Amino acid sequence: MQTKLQMYQEVSKQASKRLWSDTDYFRSFLVTSARLYKYRFKDQMMIHDQRPNAVACAEYDTWGREDIANRFIKRGSKGIALIDDSKDKTRLRYVFDFADTSPRDDRSKVPFFWSITEENRQLSLQACLHVLFHSAFFAVYALIRCHSFCKTHRFSRCFCFSGF
Secondary structure, three states: OOOOOHHHHHHHHHHHHHHHOOHHHHHHHHHHHHHOOOOOOOHOOOOOHOOOOOOEEEHHHHHHHOOOOEEEOOOOOOOOEEEEEEOOOOEEEEEEEEHEEEOOOOOOOOOOOOOOOOOOOHHHHHHHHHHHHHHHHHHHHHHHHHHHHHOOOOOOOOOOOOOO
């Protein structure tokens, strides 16, 4: 009989295969991962596979801490299983989405949900284009430097550019 850990490891493998073979699934994953950008790729993939509409996830204790969220997990909520292989022994850990929580009292906090609005659309686009331009510039610069290095050291073939 399969353990829960083995079951979720299989879920992870299937999600990974589907991610790279199904364009719609990949697009949906990008939306989820944009909301959960602080999680590792593997965790984002697991969260998306189990709860694609998740908006803010945290562990049970994190939601309950007064200084962080001061919220409680609703009865009957099912945690989202993540595979934790950071320690000696691989184990499951569970996170809960914001939708699984309710405020404890008037001091409870709601996470900040950033989104592109009409007010920040132009600024967001400019920031993205700025990053894209500089990333492309430095990539080309690095390739040219590599090619120059290969020529200087008389390598028979430069592996930086397949066409050079």
